[in-house]
Amino acid sequence: MGGIGIWQILIVALVVLVLFGRGRISEMMGDFGKGISSFKKGMTEEVDDTPASKGQIEAPAKDATTEAKTSEKSDSSS
Secondary structure, X not given: OOOOOHHHHHHHXXXXXXXXXXXXHHHHHHHHHHHHHHHHHHHHHHHHOOHXXXXXXXXXXXXXXXXXXXXXXHHHHO
């Protein structure tokens, strides 16, 4: 007798629907879904940022003057 029955749940749902309207409830649920999606995305990005992936060093880019000097040396030696 102390538990919540189906009728109480239906009455509460009806009152919430009347107070907020169907559009507002669907908007709130959409925002809730977007929040969960961004949370999951953030968690996967955190896993991708492991120390091994941060420790990768890219090769330095060659500038035009260095390339020109190396090509002059190879042309003169031919």
